[in-house]
Amino acid sequence: MPQTMNERTIPAPIEDPSTKPFWDAARQGRLMLGYCLDTGQHFWPPRNTSPFTLSPHVEPRAASGRGVVHSFTVMRVAQPYAPAFVELEEGPRIFTNIVDCDLAEIRIGMKVRLEWQATEGAPVPMFAPA
Amino acid sequence: MSLRGRACIVGAFEHPTRKAEDKSVAQLHAEVAYGALQDAGLTARDVDGYFCAGDAPGMGPLSMADHLGLDRLRHLDSTDLGGCSYIAHVAHAAAAIAMGRCEVALITLAGRPRSEGQATGTAARAQDATVPDDPFEIPMGRTVAAAYAMCAMRHMHEFGTTSEQLAWIKVAASHHAQHNPHAMLKKVVTVAEVMASPLVADPLHRLDCCVISDGGGALIVTRPEIARGLKRPVVTLRGTGETMKGQSGGYPDLTFSGARFSGARAFDEAGVTPADIRYASIYDSFTITVLIQLEDLGFCAKGEGGRFVADGNLISGVGRLPFNTDGGGLCNNHPANRGGMTKVIEAVRQLRGEAHPAVQVPNCDLALAHGTGGLLAHRHGSATLILERE
Numbered sequence: 409m410p411q412t413m414n415e416r417t418i419p420a421p422i423e424d425p426s427t428k429p430f431w432d433a434a435r436q437g438r439l440m441l442g443y444c445l446d447t448g449q450h451f452w453p454p455r456n457t458s459p460f461t462l463s464p465h466v467e468p469r470a471a472s473g474r475g476v477v478h479s480f481t482v483m484r485v486a487q488p489y490a491p492a493f494v495e496l497e498e499g500p501r502i503f504t505n506i507v508d509c510d511l512a513e514i515r516i517g518m519k520v521r522l523e524w525q526a527t528e529g530a531p532v533p534m535f536a537p538a
Numbered sequence: 539m540s541l542r543g544r545a546c547i548v549g550a551f552e553h554p555t556r557k558a559e560d561k562s563v564a565q566l567h568a569e570v571a572y573g574a575l576q577d578a579g580l581t582a583r584d585v586d587g588y589f590c591a592g593d594a595p596g597m598g599p600l601s602m603a604d605h606l607g608l609d610r611l612r613h614l615d616s617t618d619l620g621g622c623s624y625i626a627h628v629a630h631a632a633a634a635i636a637m638g639r640c641e642v643a644l645i646t647l648a649g650r651p652r653s654e655g656q657a658t659g660t661a662a663r664a665q666d667a668t669v670p671d672d673p674f675e676i677p678m679g680r681t682v683a684a685a686y687a688m689c690a691m692r693h694m695h696e697f698g699t700t701s702e703q704l705a706w707i708k709v710a711a712s713h714h715a716q717h718n719p720h721a722m723l724k725k726v727v728t729v730a731e732v733m734a735s736p737l738v739a740d741p742l743h744r745l746d747c748c749v750i751s752d753g754g755g756a757l758i759v760t761r762p763e764i765a766r767g768l769k770r771p772v773v774t775l776r777g778t779g780e781t782m783k784g785q786s787g788g789y790p791d792l793t794f795s796g797a798r799f800s801g802a803r804a805f806d807e808a809g810v811t812p813a814d815i816r817y818a819s820i821y822d823s824f825t826i827t828v829l830i831q832l833e834d835l836g837f838c839a840k841g842e843g844g845r846f847v848a849d850g851n852l853i854s855g856v857g858r859l860p861f862n863t864d865g866g867g868l869c870n871n872h873p874a875n876r877g878g879m880t881k882v883i884e885a886v887r888q889l890r891g892e893a894h895p896a897v898q899v900p901n902c903d904l905a906l907a908h909g910t911g912g913l914l915a916h917r918h919g920s921a922t923l924i925l926e927r928e
Binding site for chain 1: 667681741
């Protein structure tokens, strides 16, 4: 699984018993969203209860990895980076970064694709221009 | 049961310090508590309800209640909604008083982020292993500045809001702060100066961001019968509302806040409309926070906030809605990174006729204080108060 270099050191995500399946799938390059069986909606972040009904009738479902930039900013720090909300094809808007691009070219509505970023632990889902 | 008319704010004290190198957080809590009691003409022995939030050291209210020597407490509440906690605490105190569960409520806030050199709005925090959102947000760079900046960016995209319009909010606050001897930033600034200040997180410039200050404040809330026996003009609760807004399962709308709900409840309880408000304290962690809240509270339509704040409309004596006449968090004080206490305090000053003469609203008999606590884009608490002078 190719890991793309990012200038910023990304902290490893803390894993817990509920989220271990998500991070295991991440290590295999799969972005697993939550899916509520009662309402037929994907949700984020993944959890073992539905944020719509509070019931346990949920299952993980793989995302396509395609989305568009819903909003973003550029952090004007020593190593600038771009936090963003990306609206996935499946519906949820997830908090992430836009990577592998000229920060000055990021636009709301820009098409992006999933690009896993390495950490000392599991990789984290970030997005690059499609 | 309506809380309208069921409680009064009789003590309001803002600590004069903005940099407390020689005092502990606990001492600051004690000093503001004493200041508010003096303001009210009451003593510590009168207090039977205590309210504090996450800035209070120790487990919930226990350490501060003990440190302050409050040994007659019948009601305690350490609800933490971030910076707007103290606005909600007034409503919680009113409810307890209305139910006869306490008579004299003390609310305190204090902190010293400036002296401690605490993480600013651009620094990421460490993950908490038990907070479910942390692993999905902190590695991605969840910071205060980014959270508000992304809301501004989306608001500009959807409604055409401009940086110039946001800058007017800071300009207005600075016009007020120039009259406040305790304000951290007393210089009047122009739109051009705000836009020329360095970008922190696009599109927010440094002057779009509030100050980091030490200090704090306190309030005393009591029954109307006790209030009328004290020496100060009576400030009475008219309307209240609170809520929380989060990610909605992964479908956040970045262009509005929980003020839409807490404000509607407060206006409904009060039986007034935004047009009746003579003065408003609007949480100003960032300029965009003010703009979004003004829309959500109904002072203008959603998307019209830029036009509403432009051209000095928030300046006392100039515009239609005098706001943050102490200079707000943008120019005066945002103690412990929690601005809700000072929002209530300035509203009380205005209603008492005790604001600086240069910014005092004539015949100020109805005021609103509103706050957003936490991170606008991720999850935040909202609390609204409507207060009147008898």
